[in-house]
Amino acid sequence: MNFAAPLLLSLKLSLVTTILLFIVGIPFGYWLVFSRIRWKFIIESIISLPLVLPPTVLGFYLLLVIGGNGIIGRWYDTIFNKTLAFSFEGLVLGSCLYSLPFAVQPFQASFAAVDRKLIEASWSLGRSKLYTFIRIILPLSRHGIITGCVLSFAHTMGEFGVVLMIGGNIPGVTRVASVAIYDEVQSLNYGTANICAAILLLFSFAVLAVVYFVNRRFIRTL
């Protein structure tokens, strides 16, 4: 069996998900730290749901929403003339929702850890909130941002339940590495499954090791 295609698909999905979560998660994390809205805890709870929810539950409800009869599914069909469920785009949406807490929570924690006095010092020097965020909060939170990105990437690489529910097992489209391993095991091809699993394990470990090593050097230079 050719394991390169599912692995490459997993990599592509992880990369796209991580980039999107970086773009969405940073303002989200900032809002969660600095907003004074009372009902913030409800949003925090919703974001954290994937941490405790079985992936099949999340996948099931997503399927209802993005399926042919779902609100988002119908809307997507009208605009792009294709279904969102069982497509790569659908997988990206599911992965983003499933890995959201893995990105937002480290971002949020690192923003909250920036000394309030530094932020106030920047404001008192005439700098806007946006300028302060870009020049002070972001650089001082890089440890948390890198951690959030690594966790999102690694979590998406190993994603199985949600992917299977909303993407199925279409070779070249939604058949990611974890689903391919499951397939091989179902077909009793333990040898192939073992090779696939070992590649995934080594790859995930290598990515994490490199990023944490770089991250540690960042902190040292701070």
Add this chain to the structure above:
Amino acid sequence: MFKVNLKKTWNNFTIKVDFEIPLGKVTALFGHSGAGKSSILRIISGLEIADEGMISDGKELWYDSTKQIHLPVQRRSIGFVFQDPSLFPHLTVEKNILYGVKGKRSLNEIKDLISLAGLSGYERFYPAQLSGGQKQRVTLIRALVRRPDLLLLDEPFSALDWEARRQLQEDLKRIIKQLNVTTLYVTHDITEVYKLADKVVVLESGRVLRHGTPEDIFMGKRLSTRIQIVGKVVGIESDSIMAAVTIMHEDQYFKALVDAEEIERLNLVVGDDVVIGAKSSDVIIFKVLTQF
């Protein structure tokens, strides 16, 4: 003249003050911990909002509750130096200093300021490579480089050791005098008030108790003294008639002989801050002989 009239209530504490800050002078906001000094500074800066009142720089209203005016901190022409150095750890000294500068500024002017604070040669250092005193100097220059209308200093020396504090007090006095910047200075150290302030506003429990010159405030009346030494009482030896009071001023000790009754009247104890005053006619000068 800056005018400050504000009221703010937290759970069990209310600040209600009304005072003025003369232009080009150093005004000390003096009081014990919990008197509300730092909170007043934060409200003037715009980092916190008063419940009611008015803050004006003499030309423009910074805050007016009746007119619902509240200039955000970014639009108030202030320089704020906090208790602990608040330098951006990922920026060099030079980048910290230039952080608040918008538009082009003469390099010479910035170099002069850096030199004025004794920081020449440290431009490419990171805050972690500086001593506590150097960090506060950078914070001070960073606040001043924007040419603020009002410099706010919140006990800027409290985190420093005695030697660094003394040096920085001298530097601050020199820099403020040279730049002629209006300053509001929070302190609970009477020695600093004498060294730096032209005017004192004494606070107690969120209220202005008194205001005036340091001499007016701490000596009760204006004395025709020419010599004043501010220090801390470190020892009192007393019999029924006379008392010898040992006073520490910076790194030197002075012994003053006074009536024992005076000690009782002033309720003087070890640890009190005191001022020794002497008329010029009472002072005798000896020339120190270097060759015998």
